[in-house]
Amino acid sequence: AQSVSQHNHHVILSEAASLELGCNYSYGGTVNLFWYVQYPGQHLQLLLKYFSGDPLVKGIKGFEAEFIKSKFSFNLRKPSVQWSDTAEYFCAVNGRMDSSYKLIFGSGTRLLVRP
Amino acid sequence: DAGITQSPRHKVTETGTPVTLRCHQTENHRYMYWYRQDPGHGLRLIHYSYGVKDTDKGEVSDGYSVSRSKTEDFLLTLESATSSQTSVYFCAISTTPPGVEQYFGPGTRLTVT
Numbered sequence: 001a002q003s004v005s006q007h008n009h010h011v012i013l014s015e016a017a018s019l020e021l022g023c024n025y026s027y028g029g030t031v032n033l034f035w036y037v038q039y040p041g042q043h044l045q046l047l048l049k050y051f052s053g054d055p056l057v058k059g060i061k062g063f064e065a066e067f068i069k070s071k072f073s074f075n076l077r078k079p080s081v082q083w084s085d086t087a088e089y090f091c092a093v094n095g096r097m098d099s100s101y102k103l104i105f106g107s108g109t110r111l112l113v114r115p
Numbered sequence: 116d117a118g119i120t121q122s123p124r125h126k127v128t129e130t131g132t133p134v135t136l137r138c139h140q141t142e143n144h145r146y147m148y149w150y151r152q153d154p155g156h157g158l159r160l161i162h163y164s165y166g167v168k169d170t171d172k173g174e175v176s177d178g179y180s181v182s183r184s185k186t187e188d189f190l191l192t193l194e195s196a197t198s199s200q201t202s203v204y205f206c207a208i209s210t211t212p213p214g215v216e217q218y219f220g221p222g223t224r225l226t227v228t
Contacts, residue, residue, distance in 0.1 A: 004157075032215060034216075034217075042221075043219045043220060043222050044219040049216060100146070100165060101211070102163055104160075105150075105157035105159070
């Protein structure tokens with residue numbers, strides 16, 4: 001079955017700490033991968049995406065993610081978090097051959113950054 | 116911002132009543148989606164549309180129906196609301212290849228009492 005797993009449900013960090021959020025997927029085929037962020041009370045915004053090419057992708061606000069095909073992983077990283085990064089983060093996948101383009105989401109990781 | 120609006124933004128309704136949520140887009144995207152967001156479940160797809168009058172079910176479609184009579188509008192209907200349908204509902208559009216990305220509306224918080 002197609003699924004996305006985010007193993008860290010809640011993460012608490014102090015400002016300037018480094019961040020890594022895990023994402024693993026199960027999908028029978030070539031995939032596109034996404035990270036979305038949802039700030040408190042807001043809608044989801046695209047943080048970064050991977051379609052093909054360089055497996056290390058850079059997104060907005062200093063975030064990056066690395067696609068490791070052999071591990072079916074797409075972990076999100078940021079070298080130094082800020083209080084304003086407090087949000088919920090969702091990993092998502094869709095199949096490159098799926099003409100519906102529908103996304104399968106992980107259950108999300110809530111990040112709290114303490115000033 | 117892909118020009119997506121949702122109405123209403125908040126609604127409280129009673130069990131057994133019908134409810135319709137509206138999603139409106141201004142950029143003529145062919146693909147539109149309805150998701151529900153619940154704690155611990157992320158977002159789950161309810162229904163999606165790939166054109167006017169072309170719709171299909173997602174993973175949690177029971178109790179929901181949709182309609183799309185115009186490109187810009189995608190309606191989600193709860194025929195007889197239940198408390199298990201209390202949730203936040205997000206509409207989304209997808210761009211199409213070569214760049215496939217989904218953009219989300221602001222959400223509708225629905226409470227069924």
